[in-house]
Amino acid sequence: MSYFSDIYNGIKTLLTGMRVTGKYFLTSRKGAITQQYPDNRETLKMFDRFRGEVIMPHDEENQHRCTGCQKCEIACPNGTIEIIWDRGIDEETGKKKKKIDQFVYHLSMCTMCGLCIDVCPTDAIEWGQNFENSVYDRAALTRVLNEPGSKLMPGVED
Amino acid sequence: MTTALSITKNIHDWLFSTMPEGVASIVEMTLIALVYLGIFSVAGLFLVLMERRVAAWFQLRIGPNRVGFQGLLQTMADALKLLSKELTGTVKADKFLYNLAPYFVIISSLMALAVIPFTKDFHAFDINIGIFFLIAISSIGVIGILLGGWSSNNKFALIGAMRSGVQTISYELSIGLSLLTMVLITETLQLSEIVEVQKNGWLIVQGHIPAIIAFMIFMIAGTAETNRAPFDMAEAESELGAGFHTEYSGMKFAYFFLAEFINMFIIAAIAATVFFGGWLSPFGITESIPLLGVFWFLAKTLTLVFLMMWFRWTFPRLRVDQLLTLEWKYLLPINLVNIVIMAAVVWLNLTINF
Incomplete structure (x- = not known):
């Protein structure tokens, strides 16, 4: 008798499948995944997990969280990150202390593996969602991530 | 009888009044064949477009909507492209x-x-x-x-x-x-x-x-x-x-x-x-x-x-x-x-x- 139950189950499962796709068909106008990119350039927002480029966030007083430990530079498999560092005098203690001069990031060599962000002990760098990276000159892809005149946020090293 | 259907009747009568019977029936057959060819190509192109839009909606996509209003001319453009392509064959x-x-x-x-x-x-x-x-x-x-x-x-x-x-x-x-x-x-x-x-x-x-x-x-x-x-x-x-x-x-x-x-x-x-x-x-x-x-x-x-x-x-x-x-x-x-x-x-x- 499995002959008839096969037919019954076949029809039943096919109808179940058609119900699922039919639901998708009816909701497709609202739930379409497709982005009509150049048209919605103003409103298009990339999702948080998107790996566009490495950025270094600064607060309102132009302070970043990078201590210049160079762990990211060591972790990077491609030599994408280059930290040019210097020694400065700490105001509180009066001792000499390491600080970054320029955090150089070569976007053209970056594979977006994320090791630098994983390894950073102070969460100084993170993923940015910008994806429009085409430029006419390769040199424009070499960026200095820390803003000019910025300094270390107090309390990060504790 | 509506107007559209009486038009075909009028054409039929006119053809048979102006030409000898054999020629008129051949002309009529040719005309009908041309009309059906027209229906055939338009319906085919429309169905291809429909298939692509429906497929897109089933897969939560949008589908072709750039050429013409809602992509209505997309398949027409595809057909023109195919017409202009080289006919290759094996030796x-x-x-x-x-x-x-x-x-x-x-x-x-x-x-x-x-x-x-x-x-x-x-x-x-x-x-x-x-x-x-x-x-x-x-x-x-x-x-x-x-x-x-x-x-x-x-x-x-x-x-x-x-x-x-x-x-x-x-x-x-x-x-x-x-x-x-x-x-x-x-x-x-x-x-x-x-x-x-x-x-x-x-x-x-x-x-x-x-x-x-x-x-x-x-x-x-x-x-x-x-x-x-x-x-x-x-x-x-x-x-x-x-x-x-x-x-x-x-x-x-x-x-x-x-x-x-x-x-x-x-x-x-x-x-x-x-x-x-x-x-x-x-x-x-x-x-x-x-x-x-x-x-x-x-x-x-x-x-x-x-x-x-x-x-x-x-x-x-x-x-x-x-x-x-x-x-x-x-x-x-x-x-x-x-x-x-x-x-x-x-x-x-x-x-x-x-």
Whole structure:
């Protein structure tokens, strides 16, 4: 008798499948995944997990969280990150202390593996969602991530 | 008689008044052929667009919407591109058969289009064996596919063509038998009379249970007959390249492609005519305006076309052995039993008539 139950189950499962796709068909106008990119350039927002480029966030007083430990530079498999560092005098203690001069990031060599962000002990760098990276000159892809005149946020090293 | 239909009558009278009878009938045939070619190409292009939009909506995409309003001219642009492309061929191909094959496919689907009644009197060729003619013609199309696969001298094309042959010949039986089930009610093979019979209720209502089973079998077999997914053995990209039309390019490829969509339209049109009353309006609400029959006919046909697209984008593909199992072990026995049930229903007068 499995002959008839096969037919019954076949029809039943096919109808179940058609119900699922039919639901998708009816909701497709609202739930379409497709982005009509150049048209919605103003409103298009990339999702948080998107790996566009490495950025270094600064607060309102132009302070970043990078201590210049160079762990990211060591972790990077491609030599994408280059930290040019210097020694400065700490105001509180009066001792000499390491600080970054320029955090150089070569976007053209970056594979977006994320090791630098994983390894950073102070969460100084993170993923940015910008994806429009085409430029006419390769040199424009070499960026200095820390803003000019910025300094270390107090309390990060504790 | 509405104006549009009397125009054809006027043209007919005018042709026969100005020319000798033989010339006039030839001119008339040519005109009708041109009109049908126009319908054929426009319908094919529209169906390709519809398929792409519907597929996109099933997959939560948007689909082509750039060329023209909502992408209406997209397929027109594609056809123009295909027209302008080079017709390549293989060196060792059998040139004559290779060039002949697309025309076999396209002519067979055009001939099938001729007997379908679009509305009362809008019917190019109303022969008294309409359904038989349709079944016979639709199985000629497979010769074109076999020729195309054989003559391109390509292993994969040949395997694809052979699969298509196996499939079409098997499912031909189910199509014929399920239509035969309905002929038991209509007692005629002429399509215009089949529509007339349905003025007392569409056949799917008149024949109730056996008619619904016959309709399901017809839709399954029809999908298989047109080589569409989930029965697209002939075009298995992962196994066979493109399938039987691997070696074709440009407009010859487009002929195969268009014929496939026209065949889908024809299968849906036969189903609409035989099961859902063709150009008859539901409950006869617009019976006084015969021209609206075209609208009802197209509405029913496109709904069934949509159903076939729904199948295509939902169901997983079958293997060749599963395909043949489905036909010979399931559809055929069910169909034979169904004919007996239908005969009993007609004999005992159990049909539902309004």
